[in-house]
Amino acid sequence: IAGITQAPTSQILAAGRRMTLRCTQDMRHNAMYWYRQDLGLGLRLIHYSNTAGTTGKGEVPDGYSVSRANTDDFPLTLASAVPSQTSVYFCASSERPRAPYEQYFGPGTRLTVT
Amino acid sequence: DQQVKQNSPSLSVQEGRISILNCDYTNSMFDYFLWYKKYPAEGPTFLISISSIKDKNEDGRFTVFLNKSAKHLSLHIVPSQPGDSAVYFCAASDSTSGTYKYIFGTGTRLKVLA
Numbered sequence: 323i324a325g326i327t328q329a330p331t332s333q334i335l336a337a338g339r340r341m342t343l344r345c346t347q348d349m350r351h352n353a354m355y356w357y358r359q360d361l362g363l364g365l366r367l368i369h370y371s372n373t374a375g376t377t378g379k380g381e382v383p384d385g386y387s388v389s390r391a392n393t394d395d396f397p398l399t400l401a402s403a404v405p406s407q408t409s410v411y412f413c414a415s416s417e418r419p420r421a422p423y424e425q426y427f428g429p430g431t432r433l434t435v436t
Numbered sequence: 437d438q439q440v441k442q443n444s445p446s447l448s449v450q451e452g453r454i455s456i457l458n459c460d461y462t463n464s465m466f467d468y469f470l471w472y473k474k475y476p477a478e479g480p481t482f483l484i485s486i487s488s489i490k491d492k493n494e495d496g497r498f499t500v501f502l503n504k505s506a507k508h509l510s511l512h513i514v515p516s517q518p519g520d521s522a523v524y525f526c527a528a529s530d531s532t533s534g535t536y537k538y539i540f541g542t543g544t545r546l547k548v549l550a
Contacts, residue, residue, distance in 0.1 A: 357540075362445075363542060364540045364543050365527075367537055367539075370537060380537065412480070414479075420531055424482040425538065427472075428479050430477075
């Protein structure tokens with residue numbers, strides 16, 4: 323079934339540890355995105371990639387890094403996790419990085435940093 | 437500063453009646469808007485969109501209205517069904533900015549009562 327997969331589904335992580343959230347899409351979409359969802363704050367863009375080999379910063383990029391080595395994968399890395407990074411993380415993709423192409427979202431990763 | 441605002445965190449509506457979800461934005465350069473629906477433990481799914489060249493777009497029971505002068509859009513669901521109970525996010529994009537990013541609102545939780 324075509325779509326976006328994210329791993330892990332959930333994770334409890336000690337502060338200071340490094341963590342990579344995985345995201346893979348099989349729709350051959352050019353653009354990919356990482357969002358975090360927090361209560362009362364909605365979905366906020368962390369990083370994005372308009373095409374393989376390029377990345378850009380979103381609204382809340384601090385403490386996160388991404389890479390886009392190929393079309394399908396867009397991992398998000400927390401180099402040294404802090405409790406404020408406790409959130410639900412969603413990966414998304416779109417055929418083109420512009421309107422009218424809507425974004426398709428993965429099921430999310432629930433991360434708790436203790 | 438929140439550029440896209442959904443001022444009603446929650447809304448309850450009787451089954452069969454109309455649900456109206458509102459969204460306001462501050463950036464006059466936004467020219468493409470989307471609505472997403474999100475069930476618990478799932479990623480958001482695209483619902484309906486509208487370009488700034490239109491003031492209305494319909495898709496079955498869902499209609500989005502855009503009032504550019506008021507910087508306001510609304511999603512109408514008629515008739516509302518219990519399966520519509522979810523969190524609804526509006527999102528906006530400035531297609532001329534070159535950054536191709538969507539800014540999401542904080543969401544409105546709709547509960548349709550049977």
